[in-house]
Amino acid sequence: MQDRTRDLGGSAPLLESALRHFANVGFDxxxxxxxxxxxxxxxxxxLYHFSSKEALLDAALRPAVDDLAVLVEEIVALSDDPxxxxxxxxxxxxxxxxxxxxxxxxxxxxALAGHAVIDEADALVRDLAARLKPAxxxxxxxxxxxxxxxxxAFMLVAADRWSIDHVPDxxxxxxxxxxxxxxxxxxxxxxxx
Amino acid sequence: MQDRTRDLGGSAPLLESALRHFANVGFDxxxxxxxxxxxxxxxxxxLYHFSSKEALLDAALRPAVDDLAVLVEEIVALSDDPxxxxxxxxxxxxxxxxxxxxxxxxxxxxALAGHAVIDEADALVRDLAARLKPAxxxxxxxxxxxxxxxxxAFMLVAADRWSIDHVPDxxxxxxxxxxxxxxxxxxxxxxxx
DNA sequence: CAGCGTACTGCACGATCGGTCAGGATCGGC
DNA sequence: GCCGATCCTGACCGATCGTGCAGTACGCTG
Numbered sequence: 264m265q266d267r268t269r270d271l272g273g274s275a276p277l278l279e280s281a282l283r284h285f286a287n288v289g290f291d292x293x294x295x296x297x298x299x300x301x302x303x304x305x306x307x308x309x310l311y312h313f314s315s316k317e318a319l320l321d322a323a324l325r326p327a328v329d330d331l332a333v334l335v336e337e338i339v340a341l342s343d344d345p346x347x348x349x350x351x352x353x354x355x356x357x358x359x360x361x362x363x364x365x366x367x368x369x370x371x372x373x374a375l376a377g378h379a380v381i382d383e384a385d386a387l388v389r390d391l392a393a394r395l396k397p398a399x400x401x402x403x404x405x406x407x408x409x410x411x412x413x414x415x416a417f418m419l420v421a422a423d424r425w426s427i428d429h430v431p432d433x434x435x436x437x438x439x440x441x442x443x444x445x446x447x448x449x450x451x452x453x454x455x456x
Numbered sequence: 457m458q459d460r461t462r463d464l465g466g467s468a469p470l471l472e473s474a475l476r477h478f479a480n481v482g483f484d485x486x487x488x489x490x491x492x493x494x495x496x497x498x499x500x501x502x503l504y505h506f507s508s509k510e511a512l513l514d515a516a517l518r519p520a521v522d523d524l525a526v527l528v529e530e531i532v533a534l535s536d537d538p539x540x541x542x543x544x545x546x547x548x549x550x551x552x553x554x555x556x557x558x559x560x561x562x563x564x565x566x567a568l569a570g571h572a573v574i575d576e577a578d579a580l581v582r583d584l585a586a587r588l589k590p591a592x593x594x595x596x597x598x599x600x601x602x603x604x605x606x607x608x609a610f611m612l613v614a615a616d617r618w619s620i621d622h623v624p625d626x627x628x629x630x631x632x633x634x635x636x637x638x639x640x641x642x643x644x645x646x647x648x649x
Numbered sequence: 650c651a652g653c654g655t656a657c658t659g660c661a662c663g664a665t666c667g668g669t670c671a672g673g674a675t676c677g678g679c
Numbered sequence: 680g681c682c683g684a685t686c687c688t689g690a691c692c693g694a695t696c697g698t699g700c701a702g703t704a705c706g707c708t709g
Contacts, residue, residue, distance in 0.1 A: 287566055287567060288484065288566075288567040289482045289484060289485060289564065289567050290485070291481065291482060291484045291485035292482060292483070292484035292485070292567050294695075294696065294697090295696085295697065295698090296695080296696085296697095304657080304658095305657070305658055305659080306658095306697090306698095307657070307658055307659075307660095307698095307699095307700095308656075308657050308658070310697080310698065310699085311655095311656070311657065311658090312656090314698095315697080315698080316697065316698090369563075369610065370562075370563040370564070370566075371482065371563070371564075372617070373480055373481075373563075373613070373614070373617065374480060374481040374482050374485050376617070385617060388618075389618060389619065392618070402620055402623045402627075403627075403631055405618060405620050406611060406620065406623075406628065406631050406632075406635075407631070407635060409607065409610070409611045409614065409618055409620075410603075410604065410607035410608055410610075410611050410632075410635055411603065411607060412607070413606070413607045413610035413611060413614070414602070414603035414604060414605070414606045414607025414608075414610070415603055415607075417562065417602070417603075417606035417607070417610065418599060418602045418603050418606060420566070421565075421566065421602065421606070424565070424566065424569070424578060425581075425582060425585070425598060425602055426582065427595055427598050427599065427602075430595045430599070434595075434596075435599065438596055438599050438600070439599075439603075442599075442600060442603055442639075445638070446635075487665075487666065487667085488666085488667065488668090489665080489666085489667095497687075497688095498687070498688055498689080499667085499668090499688095500668095500669095500670095500687070500688055500689075500690095501686075501687050501688070503667080503668065503669085504685095504686070504687065504688090505686090507668095508667080508668075509667065509668090650709105651708105651709085652707100652708085652709080653706100653707085653708085653709100654705105654706090654707085654708105655704105655705085655706085655707100656703105656704090656705085656706105657702105657703085657704085657705100658701105658702085658703075658704100659700105659701095659702090659703100660699105660700090660701090660702105661698105661699090661700090661701105662697105662698085662699080662700100663696105663697100663698095664695105664696080664697090664698105665694105665695085665696070665697100666693105666694080666695070666696075667692105667693100667694090667695105668691105668692085668693095668694105669690105669691085669692075670689105670690090670691085670692100671688105671689100671690095671691105672687105672688085672689095672690105673686105673687085673688075673689105674685100674686085674687080674688095675684105675685085675686080675687100676683100676684085676685080676686100677682105677683095677684095678681105678682090678683095679680105679681085679682080679683105
């Protein structure tokens with residue numbers, strides 16, 4: 264798929280630019296020309312590093328998807344409450360670190376169905392939801408989890424649109440842990456610190 | 457803005473096609489050609505009824521935005537609990553009726569910032585959140601509301617991607633009332649029936 | 650110095666985009 | 680029968696899209 268994709272050593276600003284554009288205006292709305300200019304390159308250079316626009320999308324989302332796979336793997340046997348809380352904190356940290364990629368997957372994922380990375384990410388999210396169900400109907404739990412997760416993903420990149428971008432990240436993070444705890448685990452989970 | 461926009465009498469299938477495309481692939485991803493073909497028309501016909509692609513977007517989202525304005529207006533003085541529950545049910549019904557428009561506003565809104573309808577819808581949502589704050593910090597409440605609302609909006613159009621599309625609408629609707637009640641009002645609100 | 654791989658670019662291509670325009674078809678009122 | 684309005688269309692326009700390709704500048708290794 265990304266046959267001629269070289270090392271990512273020097274292409275970090277390119278990937279950041281791509282991710283920013285994909286998250287803000289979507290895959291179709293983003294043009295290679297603007298992504299390139301934003302990264303200080305020519306359009307041809309972008310296609311030198313990544314064989315196609317789809318390969319660029321794949322490379323941009325890859326770290327987030329791989330990290331998610333690791334996270335999902337960890338979830339087996341979360342029996343006691345402290346481990347659940349620890350996982351939740353790690354999960355919110357993950358959402359924060361890859362907030363742009365998460366925004367692409369959630370907000371524009373439907374338009375990108377069929378692209379390998381997106382389908383992979385979708386499968387992981389479904390797997391995550393399936394492994395988390397603690398009680399009650401699986402369908403209801405899936406719905407609650409979906410609302411909480413997609414809602415959190417949305418708010419992570421929409422804070423400015425809602426004029427609450429002045430709230431410090433730390434506070435948002437704590438509130439997200441709180442909210443996700445209520446939704447997914449069924450009761451509040453407060454941060455240690 | 458939509459100077460040459462005629463009556464909407466016969467253009468209902470056109471607006472439905474446009475809304476479907478906008479919600480699924482975004483404004484930029486949707487082409488007038490495909491919207492037209494899907495509605496059984498030519499591209500020229502679309503531009504006859506709506507002077508531009510933006511005018512088409514405006515017309516497609518207009519009913520949802522107008523209904524939201526009415527809903528926000530209703531919210532003043534929701535003091536007692538029964539009236540709050542009644543409002544919540546009406547609100548979930550609203551989300552259901554305009555689920556495609558809601559998906560456009562939430563999932564693709566950022567890419568459409570600057571378009572009149574979208575800015576109008578954003579202002580209404582912010583107004584709605586501001587009028588709803590029952591207790592606690594305004595910022596935290598805004599965040600909780602945002603998570604719940606955007607999450608609900610997302611799940612309304614993503615049910616198939618999560619393979620829970622077999623759940624009957626009535627059940628999803630009841631669960632959404634439940635979830636939004638917990639998030640926005642601070643405690644569960646069960647449906648009468 | 651020659652040779653080679655790497656990073657990068659400009660140019661050109663076919664396709665598709667949103668949008669304009671002149672005109673055809675169908676109608677009701679005069 | 681004619682007129683104007685309404686609905687719809689194909690042909691066309693300039694711009695931009697993703698992509699292919701030939702070529703250039705640089706640095707390393709022999």
